[in-house]
Amino acid sequence: MQSAAKPRIPEPTATQLAEQKEHEAYLRGCTLLESRSMVRGLILLALVVLLAGFLRAGFPRVFPHGWWRP
Numbered sequence: 320m321q322s323a324a325k326p327r328i329p330e331p332t333a334t335q336l337a338e339q340k341e342h343e344a345y346l347r348g349c350t351l352l353e354s355r356s357m358v359r360g361l362i363l364l365a366l367v368v369l370l371a372g373f374l375r376a377g378f379p380r381v382f383p384h385g386w387w388r389p
Contacts, residue, residue, distance in 0.1 A: 331339070373381050
């Protein structure tokens with residue numbers, strides 16, 4: 320008695336391949352957008368921390384009179 324052949328996955332159709340490429344492009348776009356958002360968030364956080372440090376120290380202490388002169 321012969322055993323049955325192993326089931327094989329059918330070859331993807333042209334439509335499936337196109338959808339897969341479109342999905343990969345979408346994921347790359349999402350990753351790029353997320354990276355940009357993370358960088359913007361880190362820059363915003365750095366600015367908030369810098370501003371808080373300036374406010375805590377006080378304007379005259381951060382920029383003493385005559386600081387712009389050589």
